[in-house]
Amino acid sequence: MALAALWPAGMEAGRYAAMGALVFGGACLQGVGGLGFSMFCAPVALLLFPELVPGPILALGCPLALLAGLREFSAIEWGTAGYTLAGRAVGAALATAVLQVLSGPTLSILFALLILAGVGLSVRGWVVSVTPRASAAAGVASGLMGTITSAGAPPLAIAMQDLPPAPLRATLGCVFFVGSVMSLIALAAAGKTDARQLLIGVLLLPWMVAGFFASGPLARRMSRTGVRKVLLGLAAVSALAILAQSLVPTHA
Template identity: 85%
Template sequence: MGLLVFGGACLQGVGGLGFSMFCAPIALLLFPELVPGPLLALGCPLALLAGLREFKAIEWGTAGYTLVGRALGAALATAVLQVLSGPTLSVVFALLILGGVALSVQGWVVRVTPAASSAAGVASGLMGTITSAGAPPLAIALQDLQPAPLRATLGCVFFIGSVMSLLALAAAGKTDAHNLLIGVLLLPWMAAGFFASGPLARRMSRTGVRRVLLTLATFSALAVLAQGLLHSQA
């Protein structure tokens, strides 16, 4: 568990996201007790550290539009699930993300505008609520940012989003003291992974960060696709 958290925290420290995208699929197979409470509890201070490390680089406008979109997407997901099944939506989302990655590799880059940030937030809220993997739309939409603003802005978005998710879990009775204890015991691994990312982040070019984002988005989408197909066949 510690090595898994260390690796995920290091990835997020370099690219601005990746902790849940990397840890959640593996944890579901090997350490199901980590999902969702402990990973969310670890993701919250991790996102805060990322935002504070490059605080002056946060693009507050982009963060605000994205968070508004995420809130709308999460609310919309409740209504959408009344019409379509979760596995069906998971497959659709995964295919859309893979299509976005393919276009990005071919040279298509989304310009970071209020409309694009809001749309990415809505997609992230929908996908995150339905599949627990809300980061891939943000990886596609914000890939054109410089590395420091990208990491800092995503840190701000994920910190507020994680707090909201933790409060929702607590209100629903889906987390308890045992979950929090697991998170506390793994905090040193999370901190070590984040601080190990510092030298790597400083050396990572804009192109390198973009490749990390698209690679993580691809693997996350494939994991969601496989999960959706398995559930639809069950």
């Protein structure tokens, strides 16, 4: 009876299972490539399950990132993580102000176009060196984009594509864990999330954990080139999905 009273209104069993499958797939992708949860889940959720964006996706991303960081803890590049998080803090803070001036769709279109440009350049041979300046700049972009759209990973996919698989996954896990907390605080300050959204995230937590542990065998088989292709592919698909959702009007 208590569970029935707490269960969010309008989330019947079939809808919950579909959300769970989405979260499972995103968690598995992140476990393999170091990112992919928000990049995969947020655009689909915007179209099919808008109640998951942004709060529940970010709330689920916190423990998922922690699991990823702990699994390969010794491989974390602490310098890169520090500069990226400093930039992410600035980006999350800026997002609270930017949301008061510009609309979410306008910003989403700009972000998507910039990410697609970055993917295109990378495919043509451009590789970003993982320097303090590049890490901080990617962090700012990630903080802005993650707070506004829930998908803050694409800038980091561009900036860190040349790291070896284990340091990539572990460093991104560290960055996403702290960064997701920052973005949740920023959203709460802007009044863009509530207790119901966080409850939905809690209810989907088992699907996230299952997806992450399912990724273990796959992660061990991925080469550096394979991970880079996954990163760029996810970044492109995420940007295209966000762009389509922003440009194509939806009807109630």
